Amino acid sequence: MDKSDKIGLLGGTFDPIHNGHIEMALYAQAHFQLDKIFFITAKNPPFKSQTVLLPANFRHRLAELAISNYPNFFASPVELNREGVSYAYQSVEYFKSQNPHAELFWIMGFDAYSNLDQWKNSDYIKSQVKFIVFSRGPKSPLLEDVFLVENFANATSSTLVRQIIGDCGTNQITKKSLLKDLIPESIISILLNQAPKPVIKH
Numbered sequence: 001m002d003k004s005d006k007i008g009l010l011g012g013t014f015d016p017i018h019n020g021h022i023e024m025a026l027y028a029q030a031h032f033q034l035d036k037i038f039f040i041t042a043k044n045p046p047f048k049s050q051t052v053l054l055p056a057n058f059r060h061r062l063a064e065l066a067i068s069n070y071p072n073f074f075a076s077p078v079e080l081n082r083e084g085v086s087y088a089y090q091s092v093e094y095f096k097s098q099n100p101h102a103e104l105f106w107i108m109g110f111d112a113y114s115n116l117d118q119w120k121n122s123d124y125i126k127s128q129v130k131f132i133v134f135s136r137g138p139k140s141p142l143l144e145d146v147f148l149v150e151n152f153a154n155a156t157s158s159t160l161v162r163q164i165i166g167d168c169g170t171n172q173i174t175k176k177s178l179l180k181d182l183i184p185e186s187i188i189s190i191l192l193n194q195a196p197k198p199v200i201k202h
Contacts, residue, residue: 005102008037009095009129011079011088013045013158015053016191017063018183020156025073027149028107028132037107038076038095039063042086046120054198056080062191066184089121092128104128110135113146156182165191 008028010021017039025037041063043056053059060080067073078094079086088106095104106129113133116122130145134152164170164178172192179188 005036005099006032006034006105007095007099007102008032008034008105008107008132009040009091010037010107011040011042011091013042013053014039014059014063015158016059016161016183016187017066018156018158018161019181020154022066022070022073022184023154024107024109024134024152025067026070027134027152028105029072031149032105032132032147034072034105036072036074038074039067040076040079040091043079043082044084044086046085046087047115047118055196058196062187065186065190068186087120089119089125092125096128103130105130105132107132107134109133110148161191165195 008025010025010028012021014021021039025039028034029037041056041060054062057080060075060077064075067075076091078091082090092104092106095102106125108131110133113131116125119125126145130147132147132149134149136152136154138150161179161182164175164182167175170178175192176188179191183191
């Protein structure tokens with residue numbers, strides 16, 4: 001890799017991936033001149049205990065399909081290949097080892113950044129990456145190596161998508177209409193017709 005390479009890392013449960021994730025990545029790519037962005041599906045996230053999740057491999061497959069039209073976006077299986085809890089620092093170690101001269105940027109929302117000190121080996125993460133932090137409103141200036149994107153308006157959430165999909169009182173046509181502005185068209189039918197039963201993470 002060339003020393004000028006700038007790589008974005010966007011981690012999450014992607015349960016499921018939605019347009020908000022992709023819009024964050026597109027903004028980061030355009031405004032921070034990122035050469036590649038990797039979408040990292042968390043297999044077993046530490047802060048999602050007792051939460052219902054779609055199976056990890058299915059969430060990863062949805063991410064692959066959702067970003068397939070973006071040539072510099074990649075769905076990384078790095079956390080799927082590990083057993084146990086999915087820790088971000090391990091993914092940072094992996095991408096640093098694969099791209100020792102690249103500049104790494106972790107793309108995240110403000111709420112997640114606010115809890116960064118609770119992440120395992122957070123000091124290591126801070127030493128290896130710069131952060132691109134998205135906020136829905138104005139926020140106080142952050143630390144060095146933290147780039148704040150304020151007033152990033154996107155109300156889409158994975159919870160809202162799941163609520164629409166799971167609504168037994170709504171027919172498929174209406175669900176598709178409601179979902180078309182929330183998730184990429186390439187995954188709507190798969191989510192409605194092929195989604196396996198969610199699993200409860202303890």
